[in-house]
Amino acid sequence: MSTTIIPTEMTFFSRFESDILSGKKTITIRDEAESYYVPGTTVDVSTYEEGRWFCRLNILTVDPIAFNDLNEFHAQQENMTLAELKAVIHDIYPGIEKLYVVNYALVK
Numbered sequence: 221m222s223t224t225i226i227p228t229e230m231t232f233f234s235r236f237e238s239d240i241l242s243g244k245k246t247i248t249i250r251d252e253a254e255s256y257y258v259p260g261t262t263v264d265v266s267t268y269e270e271g272r273w274f275c276r277l278n279i280l281t282v283d284p285i286a287f288n289d290l291n292e293f294h295a296q297q298e299n300m301t302l303a304e305l306k307a308v309i310h311d312i313y314p315g316i317e318k319l320y321v322v323n324y325a326l327v328k
């Protein structure tokens with residue numbers, strides 16, 4: 221028998237908190253280790269640095285994406301330029317090509 225563990229928590233760097241709460245940032249791009257969020261579930265969101273809770277998000281979709289296929293639409297959904305988004309991802313996940321786009325909605 222196998223057990224499926226559904227993640228109920230997610231962290232973001234605190235610099236992204238205001239964009240998430242204002243609805244300007246509606247996706248996050250994660251590596252394989254954080255690809256197991258389940259559409260239709262809700263996660264509690266805290267800052268990565270302090271572990272301070274700041275909202276709940278409803279997970280809408282989780283889709284694989286190659287680093288080289290990131291485009292202007294992803295950047296717009298991150299409230300960044302494409303160059304900024306690629307630099308952020310390269311900093312967080314250096315050398316990782318296989319990524320996942322997690323699309324979410326703020327629970328109000």
Ligand SMILES: CC(=O)Nc1ccn([C@H]2C[C@H](O)[C@@H](CO)O2)c(=O)n1
Nearest residue numbers: 231232233236248249250298308312
């Ligand atoms: C621990 C960890 O990796 N935390 C992360 C990862 C990513 N983000 C943000 C940064 C960008 O806006 C997107 C794309 O990765 O997601 C984050 O806040 N915290």
